[in-house]
Amino acid sequence: MFSYCTDPSTLGGLTWLSCFLTTGVHLxxxxxxxxxxxxxxxxxxxxxxxxFLGAMSAxxxxxxxxxxxxxxxxxxxxxxxxxxxxxxxIALDQLFEYVRHRALCPEWEQPVRQGNDFxxxxxxxxxxxxxxxxxxxxxxxxxxxITFAIVFGAFAANVLFGAMxxxxxxxxxxxxxxxMSQRQTFWRILVPQMWVYALPGLSNLWxxxxxxxxxxxxxxxxxxxxWARELGxxxxxxxxxxxxxxxxxxxxxxxxxxxxxMTKVSExxxxxxxxxxxxGQATAGGExxxxxx
Amino acid sequence: MSCIETIQSYALRSxxxxxxxxxxxxxxxxxxxxxxxxxxxxxxxxxxxxxxxGFFFATALALAKASPRRVVRKPAxxxxxxxxxxxxxxxxxxAYFLFLSLKGVSPLFTHFTAAWLGALIVLFLNTxxxxxxxxxxxxxxxxxxxxEAADAYGMSGWPRFRRxxxxxxxxxxxxxxxxxxxxxxxxxxxxxxxxxxAWQQRGDALYYASYFADKTFNPFVPYPILAGYFILxxxxxxxxxxxxxxxxxxxxxxxxxxxxxxxxxxIR
Numbered sequence: 001m002f003s004y005c006t007d008p009s010t011l012g013g014l015t016w017l018s019c020f021l022t023t024g025v026h027l028x029x030x031x032x033x034x035x036x037x038x039x040x041x042x043x044x045x046x047x048x049x050x051x052f053l054g055a056m057s058a059x060x061x062x063x064x065x066x067x068x069x070x071x072x073x074x075x076x077x078x079x080x081x082x083x084x085x086x087x088x089x090i091a092l093d094q095l096f097e098y099v100r101h102r103a104l105c106p107e108w109e110q111p112v113r114q115g116n117d118f119x120x121x122x123x124x125x126x127x128x129x130x131x132x133x134x135x136x137x138x139x140x141x142x143x144x145x146i147t148f149a150i151v152f153g154a155f156a157a158n159v160l161f162g163a164m165x166x167x168x169x170x171x172x173x174x175x176x177x178x179x180m181s182q183r184q185t186f187w188r189i190l191v192p193q194m195w196v197y198a199l200p201g202l203s204n205l206w207x208x209x210x211x212x213x214x215x216x217x218x219x220x221x222x223x224x225x226x227w228a229r230e231l232g233x234x235x236x237x238x239x240x241x242x243x244x245x246x247x248x249x250x251x252x253x254x255x256x257x258x259x260x261x262m263t264k265v266s267e268x269x270x271x272x273x274x275x276x277x278x279x280g281q282a283t284a285g286g287e288x289x290x291x292x293x
Numbered sequence: 294m295s296c297i298e299t300i301q302s303y304a305l306r307s308x309x310x311x312x313x314x315x316x317x318x319x320x321x322x323x324x325x326x327x328x329x330x331x332x333x334x335x336x337x338x339x340x341x342x343x344x345x346x347g348f349f350f351a352t353a354l355a356l357a358k359a360s361p362r363r364v365v366r367k368p369a370x371x372x373x374x375x376x377x378x379x380x381x382x383x384x385x386x387x388a389y390f391l392f393l394s395l396k397g398v399s400p401l402f403t404h405f406t407a408a409w410l411g412a413l414i415v416l417f418l419n420t421x422x423x424x425x426x427x428x429x430x431x432x433x434x435x436x437x438x439x440x441e442a443a444d445a446y447g448m449s450g451w452p453r454f455r456r457x458x459x460x461x462x463x464x465x466x467x468x469x470x471x472x473x474x475x476x477x478x479x480x481x482x483x484x485x486x487x488x489x490x491a492w493q494q495r496g497d498a499l500y501y502a503s504y505f506a507d508k509t510f511n512p513f514v515p516y517p518i519l520a521g522y523f524i525l526x527x528x529x530x531x532x533x534x535x536x537x538x539x540x541x542x543x544x545x546x547x548x549x550x551x552x553x554x555x556x557x558x559x560i561r
Contacts, residue, residue, distance in 0.1 A: 082482050083523075086503055087516040094512075118510045211380040218486055225386065232390070249390035256379050256387055263378035 009241070020242045029227040033258070035141070036213045036224055043148040044209065050153025055160035073157050081151065082215065088147040089140075089219050093126065100124040137222070144219045152209055159201035164190060166197040196277045196285075203270040210262050214255075228252055296323040307331040307495050315494055315504065322514070325505050329518050332498035333526070338409075339481040339497075343416035344474055350421040352459070355428035369425070376422030381415075381480055385487035388415045408489040416484075420477045427473060431466035432458070464541045471534040475527055498522060 004011070005019035020026070058069030097120045098112060105121035112120060127135045167190055175185035217225035232248030278285040302312035304327055316324050357369035376384070392405035405411045435458060443449075443457040463470075482499040485491045491500050498519055505515040542550040 081479060082486075083499060083502065083516050083519050086499075086506065087512045090506065090510070090512040113511065214380050214382040217382075225383070228386075246390070246394065249387065249394050252383060252387035252390055255383050256375075259379040259383060260375065263374075 016242075020244075023242065025227075025231060028222075029224070029231055032222060032224045032227050035221070036216070039141075039145060039148065039213060039216065040209065042145050043152065044206070046145065046149040047152035047156050047209075050149050051156025051158075051160050054153060054157025055164060058157065058161050059164060069157065069161075073154050073161070081212075082218070084151055085147055085215055085218060088150065089143050092143055092146060094118055097124055097126050100126065140220055144216055144221055147219065148209075148212070152205065152212075155205050155208075156202065159198055159205060160194070162201065163194040163198035167193045193281070196274075196281050199270075199274055199277060203266075203274070206266060206270070207263060210259065210266065224255055224258075228255055296321075299323045300327050303327045304331055305334075307334050307497070307501075309493060309495050313493075317508070320505060320509055325515055325518055328501045328505075329498050329515060330522060332496055332501045333522050335408075335484070335495075335497035336478060336481045337526070339413060339416055339484060340474075340478040342413055343420050343481075344477060347417050347420035347424060350417070351424035351428055354421060354425035355432055355462075358425065358429045359432045373422045373425055373429075376419050377426060381419055382483055382487055384415050384419060385412065385483060385489065388412075389488035406489075407492065408484055412484040412489050416477065416481065419480075420473065423473050423476075424470060427466050427469045428462055430469075431462045434465055435461045460541065467534070467538050467541055471531065471538070474530055474534060478526055478530065479523065 002019060002022065004015065005022075011019060054069050054072050056069070057065045058073060060066045060069065097118075101108065101112065101120035101124035104123045108121050110119070112118060127139045171189055171193060172185050175189040180188065214223070214225050216223040228251035229248060232246065232251040234246045235243050237243040274285075275289070278289055280286060299321070300323075303324065305311050306315070306328060308331075315328070354369050354373065357365045358373065360366050360369075388411060389406065392402055392411050395402040396406055405414070439457055439461055440453075443453045448457065482497060485496045485500040491497075494504075496504075502515040502519040506512045509515075539550070
């Protein structure tokens with residue numbers, strides 16, 4: 001990276017460290033932090049959308065739809081979490097490949113499951129065998145995002161379902177008294193008011209989501225855990241210009257601090273958001289704000 | 294091999310007894326049930342030991358966090374923040390590599406890199422932090438009248454804590470503590486995926502479940518079996534903690550007793 005880094009063996013102290021921390025592999029390591037943040041940025045809204053749909057269908061008047069919503073919430077929340085992650089990545093992959101297999105290779109006659117193998121025709125493979133490495137990476141990252149969204153969507157659905165029921169009934173009745181239709185009361189009265197009831201649950205969920213991101217490693221993504229293990233391991237002079245002992249402990253300490261910072265920042269921001277949403281609400285918090293002003 | 298023979302050779306496989314080699318092909322349902330069940334021994338071991346030891350440390354931490362003295366309060370607050378604010382998965386990794394480095398310094402740490410001790414210590418500290426936060430919340434909501442009554446009886450210090458504060462704290466915290474116990478048992482599945490080696494393939498339930506899923510490339514059998522075992526375990530925990538809850542609230546009229554409300558798991 002820097003001009004003085006041409007011969008690291010002559011360097012010492014901080015200059016050595018500054019060269020060491022800016023090698024190519026370390027830049028990939030820093031990129032993987034972006035991967036984690038990207039996962040959070042994509043998963044949070046998608047999971048919220050899943051949750052909103054789940055909550056909406058759980059309180060629907062049409063019974064089968066309501067069962068579907070409630071079933072989704074109950075099933076995902078009832079299964080141990082990590083098992084769910086490991087299960088879903090394989091299951092989703094096989095589901096996609098099976099659907100493509102049926103669509104693309106109708107002439108195929110052998111069963112898909114043969115003993116211990118899951119065999120689909122070449123054209124149905126996901127991603128295709130001849131595609132570039134980045135396609136493989138994006139595909140597995142996409143699978144991870146869907147898995148996270150399904151699991152956290154169910155948790156979010158549960159929170160939102162509770163929040164929708166917590167909005168005082170009188171508020172909805174007022175809307176109806178003004179001649180609003182069901183749809184109008186839902187969107188204009190219920191949805192704007194439910195957030196203050198949902199926020200404690202959702203912020204808890206956000207914290208849990210942050211802490212679930214290292215599970216990406218289990219899903220076979222080259223994330224921060226993967227790089228910390230790779231980079232921290234003992235390096236001998238034969239393979240690198242920067243030999244060092246087993247430093248994995250320090251790399252994981254860095255990850256630990258990264259997550260603690262994330263938690264601290266989120267806590268502060270969410271407390272501020274809660275203050276903003278409480279303003280003018282008919283809750284104890286809103287009342288306290290009114291008295292203080 | 295009949296199912297009885299499979300159980301004989303694999304039921305204690307996770308502890309190192311019985312057949313040495315894991316099944317490699319033609320996996321029967323019986324084998325999957327037996328081995329995953331055998332792995333549950335580790336999950337129960339980690340959960341029970343961490344809960345029993347963590348309970349006492351958590352009580353001390355909660356008292357420290359509620360203390361008016363800064364020197365006592367600040368360390369407890371930091372401890373709780375560190376263990377609740379970072380993923381358990383990373384804590385396992387960090388602890389494993391920390392113990393690995395310490396092993397090089399002193400032979401005292403030889404056993405710490407093995408899961409049975411190293412992972413147990415992490416789980417103990419982790420559950421202590423989470424439970425301490427629950428107990429702290431309960432301490433804050435002890436009715437003022439209870440402590441005033443204690444003062445009126447001339448109780449102070451240890452008797453006041455032992456007879457008034459502690460039982461009330463437990464009573465208020467118990468429903469949340471039950472959930473914490475359930476989360477802890479679920480969290481034990483992370484141990485063998487986070488650095489701690491499964492020596493001679495002696496792993497926990499998820500270790501064997503993922504072994505079968507990898508070998509058969511069929512996740513639809515082992516993971517539901519695992520889920521079934523965990524649902525059973527959860528029911529047992531709820532039963533036990535419910536009994537304790539009843540005992541803690543035995544002085545209350547039966548219609549005002551708080552019921553255990555069961556919330557399902559979240560990753561920590």
